[in-house]
Amino acid sequence: MSSFNVFDIAGSGMSAESVRLNTVASNLANADSVSGDPTQVYQAKHPVFQSVQALGAAALGTTALGTATMGTGSSHLSQQASASVKVSGIAANTAAPEARYDPSNPLANSDGYVYSSNVNVVEEMTDMISASRSYQNNVEVMNTARNMMLDTLKLGQS
Amino acid sequence: MALSLDSYLGVHTQALTLEAQRTEVLAANLANADTPNYKARDIDFKAALAAAGNGGAAGGSAGIGTGAGTLAMTATQPGHLGASADASDAAPGANLKYRVPMAPALDGNTVDTQLEQAAFAENSVRYQATLTFLNARLKELMTAITGS
Numbered sequence: 001m002s003s004f005n006v007f008d009i010a011g012s013g014m015s016a017e018s019v020r021l022n023t024v025a026s027n028l029a030n031a032d033s034v035s036g037d038p039t040q041v042y043q044a045k046h047p048v049f050q051s052v053q054a055l056g057a058a059a060l061g062t063t064a065l066g067t068a069t070m071g072t073g074s075s076h077l078s079q080q081a082s083a084s085v086k087v088s089g090i091a092a093n094t095a096a097p098e099a100r101y102d103p104s105n106p107l108a109n110s111d112g113y114v115y116s117s118n119v120n121v122v123e124e125m126t127d128m129i130s131a132s133r134s135y136q137n138n139v140e141v142m143n144t145a146r147n148m149m150l151d152t153l154k155l156g157q158s
Numbered sequence: 159m160a161l162s163l164d165s166y167l168g169v170h171t172q173a174l175t176l177e178a179q180r181t182e183v184l185a186a187n188l189a190n191a192d193t194p195n196y197k198a199r200d201i202d203f204k205a206a207l208a209a210a211g212n213g214g215a216a217g218g219s220a221g222i223g224t225g226a227g228t229l230a231m232t233a234t235q236p237g238h239l240g241a242s243a244d245a246s247d248a249a250p251g252a253n254l255k256y257r258v259p260m261a262p263a264l265d266g267n268t269v270d271t272q273l274e275q276a277a278f279a280e281n282s283v284r285y286q287a288t289l290t291f292l293n294a295r296l297k298e299l300m301t302a303i304t305g306s
Contacts, residue, residue, distance in 0.1 A: 006185045013189030020192070049193040051186075083186040085193050134191050137271065141185045144282050148181065151289050152174075156296040
């Protein structure tokens, strides 16, 4: 039944957005982390989203462009139509950490410098809002799809 | 005179299938709102329903789906049921188009969340409307059968 795919799609979106929210939390928690070694300091992390086609991108591309591929049934066609999302990896921000002269810090190196993480707090906050809104969108999609299916089950009963 | 449930319920059965599929496509758009290089898609509802309607109408009247561009089962014996191609076999994939972006993002994503939300809400109302039509038809049928 094709309608159940909606739950998979919205679920994949919710899971991806919660991974994004997790990385934001990790970045914000480590925003003030310092280290005496620039290679050891915390680097901001961001998830890389990727869409997943149920039957592979090639099959989908030909269908979407209008060259008809004959489906064998509703499930075949609906799988081509669905594209869930997955987190294909977590990328670290490789921007150079900022050096700060702070000889009183116990983590300072021999020259008196500490290196703070390259987390941009403002960027993380906006990312958090965006992730939260996208999550809500997916929840809303799931709720609507649920109501639609419940109403369909009641077809002809009232 | 035999009653064909397909022709009695009219275009609404095909519309319901298409609306369910459109829900899926729009849900995929919303789920991929932050995916780089994802291109938003939508079903050309009018064209898809017209294609499905052709097959359904032919199947309803003749008993065998002979609509152009739809898959039809062949009835080789007089006792075979008329199996018309329904909306799900009418290849909505051909009517699955990419959306023309109003403001494409730098990462290649063309999902406009507000637009998708509006389309999703509209589609869900349409779905409910189709259900209402189908319910009314079925209720009429029940009245005719029970006579009360």
